[in-house]
Amino acid sequence: MRKNQVPELPNHGACGQLVALTLQHLPRDRELGATRRYGRGEEIWAPEDRADRVYFLKTGQVVIRTGKIHGRDFVLQLIEAEHPFGELCCCSAIGGLRHSAAYAVTESAAVEIALNEFVQYLKTHQGALMAFMFGMCIRLTEAQRSTEMLTHRAAEARLGRLLLQLTAARGRVETKDAGEVALQVSHQELAEMAAMSRAHVTVTLGKLRQRSLIRYGRNRSLVVNPSSLEQYLARGPRARNPVSGV
Amino acid sequence: MRKNQVPELPNHGACGQLVALTLQHLPRDRELGATRRYGRGEEIWAPEDRADRVYFLKTGQVVIRTGKIHGRDFVLQLIEAEHPFGELCCCSAIGGLRHSAAYAVTESAAVEIALNEFVQYLKTHQGALMAFMFGMCIRLTEAQRSTEMLTHRAAEARLGRLLLQLTAARGRVETKDAGEVALQVSHQELAEMAAMSRAHVTVTLGKLRQRSLIRYGRNRSLVVNPSSLEQYLARGPRARNPVSGV
DNA sequence: CGAGCATTGTTAGCATGCTAACATCTGATG
DNA sequence: CATCAGATGTTAGCATGCTAACAATGCTCG
Numbered sequence: 001m002r003k004n005q006v007p008e009l010p011n012h013g014a015c016g017q018l019v020a021l022t023l024q025h026l027p028r029d030r031e032l033g034a035t036r037r038y039g040r041g042e043e044i045w046a047p048e049d050r051a052d053r054v055y056f057l058k059t060g061q062v063v064i065r066t067g068k069i070h071g072r073d074f075v076l077q078l079i080e081a082e083h084p085f086g087e088l089c090c091c092s093a094i095g096g097l098r099h100s101a102a103y104a105v106t107e108s109a110a111v112e113i114a115l116n117e118f119v120q121y122l123k124t125h126q127g128a129l130m131a132f133m134f135g136m137c138i139r140l141t142e143a144q145r146s147t148e149m150l151t152h153r154a155a156e157a158r159l160g161r162l163l164l165q166l167t168a169a170r171g172r173v174e175t176k177d178a179g180e181v182a183l184q185v186s187h188q189e190l191a192e193m194a195a196m197s198r199a200h201v202t203v204t205l206g207k208l209r210q211r212s213l214i215r216y217g218r219n220r221s222l223v224v225n226p227s228s229l230e231q232y233l234a235r236g237p238r239a240r241n242p243v244s245g246v
Numbered sequence: 247m248r249k250n251q252v253p254e255l256p257n258h259g260a261c262g263q264l265v266a267l268t269l270q271h272l273p274r275d276r277e278l279g280a281t282r283r284y285g286r287g288e289e290i291w292a293p294e295d296r297a298d299r300v301y302f303l304k305t306g307q308v309v310i311r312t313g314k315i316h317g318r319d320f321v322l323q324l325i326e327a328e329h330p331f332g333e334l335c336c337c338s339a340i341g342g343l344r345h346s347a348a349y350a351v352t353e354s355a356a357v358e359i360a361l362n363e364f365v366q367y368l369k370t371h372q373g374a375l376m377a378f379m380f381g382m383c384i385r386l387t388e389a390q391r392s393t394e395m396l397t398h399r400a401a402e403a404r405l406g407r408l409l410l411q412l413t414a415a416r417g418r419v420e421t422k423d424a425g426e427v428a429l430q431v432s433h434q435e436l437a438e439m440a441a442m443s444r445a446h447v448t449v450t451l452g453k454l455r456q457r458s459l460i461r462y463g464r465n466r467s468l469v470v471n472p473s474s475l476e477q478y479l480a481r482g483p484r485a486r487n488p489v490s491g492v
Numbered sequence: 493c494g495a496g497c498a499t500t501g502t503t504a505g506c507a508t509g510c511t512a513a514c515a516t517c518t519g520a521t522g
Numbered sequence: 523c524a525t526c527a528g529a530t531g532t533t534a535g536c537a538t539g540c541t542a543a544c545a546a547t548g549c550t551c552g
Contacts, residue, residue: 066394087383098539100390129375131369136382137333143389144322144346148312150396151320151441153539155509187530195397197510199255218517218530232369236402399509401539433500443540448500464500464547 022082023111025128032121033113034187038104045086051098054118057240060108065101065192075192076100077142080170084135085110142169150195155204160233163196163214165245166222176225178214183222264380268328269357271374278367279359284350291332297344301332301366306354307318311347311438321438322392323385326416326445330381331356331382388415396441407480408440409460413470418436420469429468 026032035058038044044055047067055062057079064085067073079085086102092093113121122129149161163183171181187205191198205222208214213229216222272278281304284290290301293313301308303325313319325331332348359367361423368375388411395407409429417427433451437444451468454460459475462468 066397076393096425100394122379123372125370126372126375129372129379133368133375133379133382136379136386140382140386140389141384143393147322147389147392147396148320151312153441153508186528187518188528195399198530199511199532203532207533213313219519372521399538432498434498445502445541446539449502449539452501465549 005027012194020138021084021128021131022135023058024082026056026111026121032112032117035109036112038108038110040107043180044102044103044104044110045098045237046098046101047097049098050096051246052088052115053086054084054113055116055146056113057081058109058111060110061105062108063103065103068101073101074095074195075148077139078105078170087132087136087139094202114198154218155196155200156207157233158194158196159190159204160208160213160229162190163208163224164224164226164230164233166193169225171224171226179225179227181224181226185222195204260477265342266372267306267330267377268382269382270328271365271377272357278363279357280446281355282358284356286350286353288350290348290350290356292347293343293345295344296342297332297359298342300355300359301331301363302330302359303327304355304357306356307351308354308356309349309351311349319347320441321435323388324351324416328377331377333378333382333385352359364476401446402443402453403479404440405436405447405450406454406459406475408436409454409470410466410472410476410479412459413472417470417472424471425473426469426471429470431468 033056038060039081044062055133059081061081061087062079063075064079065073065075077085086098122132145165149158149165151159152158166183166185167181171183174180174182187201188198190196190205191201193199196204205214205216208229209216212225213232214222216225279302284306287450290308305327307327308331309321310325311319311321323331332344368378390402391411395404395411398404398407412429412431413427417429420428421427433447434444436442436451437447440447442450451462452458454475455462457478458471459478460468460470
């Protein structure tokens with residue numbers, strides 16, 4: 001009785017863009033927070049810093065990692081312009097500390113707001129609070145997909161699922177009819193997201209390319225065919241024959 | 247400049263209990279949703295079901311999994327009484343579908359609320375919305391910790407971190423002075439959370455037991471010494487000597 | 493008590509990902 | 523053009539987790 005029946009709510013997949021709280025929803029008059037600038041690769045916070053501020057990225061790109069960049073740690077999240085980051089409240093942070101690290105990928109600027117100030121703002125702006133809450137739901141969904149991706153131990157499964165996630169989150173449509181999506185990402189970056197070695201990413205991508213599930217080359221972006229890839233992964237590791245190359 | 251300075255906000259770790267929205271915050275007069283009952287092991291939703299309802303668990307326990315229970319899938323989240331689940335809004339769900347599965351672990355009862363009804367309630371109850379938002383922050387933090395745990399490929403690291411997570415989330419204090427925490431969990435359950443095989447969980451727990459980082463036995467609960475374990479894991483896999491047994 | 497069942501313990505052999513090292517290719521830079 | 527840095531491609535050997543199967547233990551229930 002709870003299967004796909006008549007949709008009770010319109011199903012508009014991309015509505016995340018519309019409802020999540022972004023920089024545009026904050027007051028423009030600078031009464032909230034102050035802008036900070038970061039150079040390429042600069043640390044924004046470290047694991048042992050207090051989680052007492054929220055940021056909204058104005059320009060550039062920011063990456064949230066599981067730990068300091070020179071350790072054996074991985075990427076948790078990529079933040080694009082306009083979006084909030086560091087938004088986990090002090091209460092939810094373990095011991096009030098970050099337990100993660102944030103770095104500017106490229107030269108970046110972000111509005112930094114003290115947590116209590118931000119919470120006060122949300123309390124007095126119902127719409128912003130609602131939007132922020134929806135944004136949190138979206139983040140949580142993404143985090144759960146990452147978790148799901150990481151539970152796959154086989155390289156093709158893990159990397160394949162990561163690609164599907166990325167095409168959904170930040171893909172650029174390549175061919176309308178074939179439904180292909182282009183990604184701008186290096187093997188190194190994929191390795192850090194999928195928690196694999198760079199070498200193994202290269203090898204595994206090569207296998208997917210042989211099967212024509214993806215296309216790429218030096219200096220050309222990675223083009224994914226999500227539906228074929230999805231179908232391939234759904235078949236399960238057992239059902240796969242080696243590529244029948246000759 | 248952003249290191250540990252004077253705390254700007256009180257650091258009360260357990261405040262999650264106080265601020266997250268639970269069943270207690272909903273109106274008692276049943277104007278919201280209806281109670282449903284589930285038998286032990288019964289499916290509450292499947293991956294292909296529409297994500298158009300929110301639940302609050304009244305009694306029992308519920309588990310959210312990455313997929314149907316007989317496949318090779320794993321545990322995303324455990325839900326205890328009073329807490330909400332299925333709370334990812336339709337917008338954030340991919341294509342409006344669940345992409346996860348929920349099962350009653352034990353005989354359970356839950357209030358089921360249509361999503362639009364719930365959103366409407368939040369819109370008209372500022373406090374509930376705020377509490378719900380904080381709850382989402384907590385969930386997101388937990389999800390990111392799970393992700394971090396899964397990026398560790400070595401068995402001791404992954405399982406050890408899972409234990410630390412569990413002691414923080416649902417541990418029962420065993421000895422006050424030694425700071426030990428007891429967990430009620432089977433090797434099978436640990437395997438499903440850490441995405442390992444059951445046999446390997448047994449072996450790895452055995453190693454941790456040999457090092458006196460944990461205690462357990464048939465029919466006795468798993469007792470963890472979080473600080474020693476934390477310290478042990480922080481040393482890193484390379485620094486470890488084999489157990490100097492004799 | 494005895495049978496059945498779930499949990500924990502153990503092992504051999506296999507599959508697969510990682511490390512490390514090096515090769516190739518491309519674009520940028522002086 | 524020559525050089526360099528970064529990205530991709532490739533391989534051999536090793537480390538480690540998994541599969542599968544079975545043993546041992548303790549609880550539950552007739």
